[in-house]
Amino acid sequence: ATKANLRVTLGDDWFYKDGKLQQIRDYLADAETERNSRMSEATARINWLEDAQKDGDISADEEQELTELRAYRTALRRLDLSTAPKINWPDAPA
Numbered sequence: 001a002t003k004a005n006l007r008v009t010l011g012d013d014w015f016y017k018d019g020k021l022q023q024i025r026d027y028l029a030d031a032e033t034e035r036n037s038r039m040s041e042a043t044a045r046i047n048w049l050e051d052a053q054k055d056g057d058i059s060a061d062e063e064q065e066l067t068e069l070r071a072y073r074t075a076l077r078r079l080d081l082s083t084a085p086k087i088n089w090p091d092a093p094a
Contacts, residue, residue, distance in 0.1 A: 027084035035076055038092070042073045068093035 013025050049066040052058040058066070075090040 028081060031081040031084035031087055034089075035079060035081065038089075039073060039076050042069050042076070042092070045069055046073065065093060 014021055046066065046069050049058065049062055049069070052062060053066065072090055072093055079087065079090070081087060
């Protein structure tokens with residue numbers, strides 16, 4: 001290796017190259033993917049419950065679940081991902 005292409009790996013996530021410590025993984029992109037996945041799951045269930053609500057065929061438990069899912073989805077939308085990978089994810093409704 002020459003000085004120009006010297007590269008030292010420091011664990012799985014970092015490497016030293018060109019006089020700089022650089023991160024291999026894009027934690028922000030990982031967090032965005034995770035949030036999108038969680039939001040998709042919540043939205044699919046919300047849509048199903050809203051259809052039942054529109055049809056007048058929703059139970060009291062399902063009404064409560066719908067309220068909790070909407071709050072969960074809002075919490076996901078407002079989540080600060082800039083702290084990735086140390087994100088305090090909201091708990092999904094049971």
